[in-house]
Structures are given as C-alpha cells and as structure tokens.
Amino acid sequence: MPVVPGGAYQSPSCWDRIKMGFAIGFCVGMASGALFGGYSAFRYGLRGRELINNVGKTMLQGGGTFGTFMAVGTGIRC
Template sequence: MPVAAVPQHRGAQQPSCFDRMKLGFGIGFCVGMASGALFGGFGALRAGFRGRELIQHVGKTMIQGGGTFGTFMAIGTGIRC
C-alpha cells in the first residue's frame, strides 16, 4: 500500500546529505557503545578485572565500539545519499 505524500510547508527542506551522515554516525555511535558495554563488561569480568581496571576496560571498549560502528553507519548513510 503506497504511503500518502505529506504536504511540505513553505521553506521546509529535506536534510542535507551531511546532516544525514551526522545522524547516522550518532545512531551508530550509540549502538556501538551499547554493544561495547555488553561485550566489554563480560570480557572484563571474565578476565578478572575489578574496580578501576574494570571501568577503564569497559569505557575503552565502549568508545572503540561506538567510533567503529558510527563510522560505518556514516559511510553507509553517505552511500545512500
């Protein structure tokens, strides 16, 4: 079933390709951080980290996962523009 077209207001524009890439990066970063928290937390606990070591390891894994997944999401969004 086709979707009905929504009338545009005067001056309303579609987001630019760069804006879409920024949004893709942001969404990918959040998803990557969530998966980094899960995998990094389980990995750190399995390795026997406690306290400060645990927090540092999980934080590093979250930032790495977020940056990686966010970059790939931004690239994928840019390809679709």
C-alpha cells in the first residue's frame, strides 16, 4: 500500500479485505485439515507416503473450502 503523506491512515480496500479473509481462512482450514486428516489417516492405519498424500489432500481441501467461505463472508461485510 502506498504511503499517505501527513500521517493519515488509509483503510484497506474491499478487495484487500477479501484476499486477507481468504488467506486467514485458508490457514485455519489447513490447520484443521492437518488435525482431522491426520487423525482419520492414523485410524485407517495409513503410514508413509499414503499418510502424507492423504493428509496433504485433506489440508488443501479444508483450506480451500474454509478460505472460500471466509472470503465470501468478508465480501458480504464490505
């Protein structure tokens, strides 16, 4: 963001808020995907490469889903 002369604060645009909402939602979804995906993968008895692939897929799905919902919610509030 460009520096505003005179020390005035410029609030972020709506698009910046939507991007930040998606980023925060993506991080939260990745963390929850790691927890729930890791637990379910251990329950199914996965180990090694299967475990990493399964947990990674769950993390990306959770991150994308929650990030999208957070972006939409942030866009509604703009």
